[in-house]
Amino acid sequence: MPKVSLIVSAYNIEKYIKKCLQSLIYQTFQDLEIIVINDGSTDNTLTKIQQMEEIDTRINVIDQSNEGVMRAREKGFEKAKGEYLLFVDGDDWLAEDAIDVLYKKAKQNDYDIVCYKFYFVEGDEIRKSSTKNISYQMLVGDDFLKMIMTSKINPSLWSKLMKKKFIKNNNIVFPNDIAKGEDLAFSCSLAIHCPRVCLVDEFLYYYLISRSQSVTNSASSILLEVEKATSFIQQDLKYNNMYKENKEEFEFLAFIHNFWVNRDIIYNKKNELSKSLYKKWKRTGINIRKNKYFKELMLKEQLKVRIISKMLVSSYLLGSLFYKFYNLYILVAKKSSAV
Template sequence: MNRPLVSVIVPAFNVEKYIETAIQDLRTQTYDNLECIVVDDGSTDHTLEICKEIAKLDSRIKIISKENGGVSSARNVGLQAATGDWVGFMDPDDRMDPEMFEFLVNASEQRGCDVVACRFVIEYYNEFEITFPHNPNFDVITIEGRNECVSSVQQLINVFLWNKIFRKDLIKEMLFDSELTVLEDAIFVYRAVDRAKCIRVIDVPCYHYRYLFSGLTRKTKTKEYLKSLETIERFIHYCEAEKLECTTDLKKWYLFLSARSLEGLFSIKRAADLELYEQAKINICKYPDEKKCLPFLKRFYVLIAERSFIVYRMCIRFKGRGKRMWLTINKLHTGIPFWK
């Protein structure tokens, strides 16, 4: 029996430090019926040259070079080039376990399944690595029905692209919004699961999301966040009109993201920054009933952001220092050398 082809799309921009490792993780997958589509988005370092050299070693690797247009544009080019039955995504600075696609494809072999997801691990690169042991007897969770599928995003499968595969027929007419630079993946995931009839989740972490404290790609941009929040709010109105049960979870997520949108503002002395702050405050003041239902820490950040920008900035700084302190304590406790 022929196994389905999986197309894995890797958008790449100035990631010469990481891209070789990412592609190697794909090359060494135990499920070998893959095509790896690396879309170089106008890199100015050696990313493209590294990709071309690796592609000479493996015919499954396809390299596409384009002018810089952003991650959504790069993913759209990859989608148009994908020939697989299933489509997955990988960020070029992340890692994945060698069995990931074998597990996902095996779980997909149920009639009508449209999306398959796995758990993931967050790694604080050069700080501390959170790992989970493999469980050979992991459970596979099946979700069916439109309400249940859309609700599963916040409750179970998460908003990220990279821990999932999507049936190509499900997303063949979908594209990423090139106007968005943050949360574009979450919006794509919601649109996809709204079309899905069945989702399966394997209860084992296979994908390793590497959080780079100093990486420019992780920098929060308030203006871009606010633009994406407009799209999320339109989706909330759509779900309300369709009478989907996920609207409460979506509104709570919207409130938390509205508070997070302020993290990119270091002061509100300039008129432009003050205008962004006022817009973010309007967002934070929405949905009072859902605000009461937020978990304590998230509710705390939302309420502080609503009342005092200065206090909120102090809390954000403390949170960052506290995270680093926690990582240091874990290193001392586990005996991990500080230079790793």
């Protein structure tokens, strides 16, 4: 039985999948299996995977119709035999010693989850992920949950080595019906059950961003799916009697993901859906200005952003007018600089 299962989801990434799988095959830690789920690719991704399968017998391929990344991961989870799991996006890759480092750390103190640092890759540029908010070595109780909900820990599944038994024993559900924010929903479900968590202070994963082949959704569908994810988290918290003691953290999460990160969409795409979502946000009755995490966020921003932020959360009309004139100002400034 392999000690670690690497679960790779792949959709239309014929240019990248070979590099990904090579980084897994040539890990210094060899006691592993590699489960690759081809999620209905329409290019040569499956052919590339099958070619790699012929090179290394540890590679197992699952070919399915396009059911989405979370369903692909769930199928990989069901097939996995390893004590620990690592989910990998098929256009990313690992440092050569990643699994060796992570597995040793996990076994050192029987951790359920081991988090680590990562690189962002965009074209020829490679930059380190921000670590200014990460100073922990071990988390217990609901500390992990609070840090995920307040954006201090990356919620992506590929940023964690996880014990399979922990997921199975706690009946943690893969949210297959959520297309945006599914990693956040799943990570919060993990955290609700208070796993033993630690951080490896090393950069072990390379995350490729701005890939043109990525699945893109309309602004409207993005907003709806993110709202669905935060509703899932709220229900999960309430079901597990964790909502009351984590209410402030959840309200900050709802603000960040339903409103703050999507403010450009809400105010630039002035349609009935964006207005409806804004009204829905206001109906929650969340007074975000009194939230301690919102106050911390504002302290880190420049004065201009603080003023803008308060304007945006106060009124849809003010927010829309601001974006209209701000975008006009940027356009004029660009034309002036080009003269």
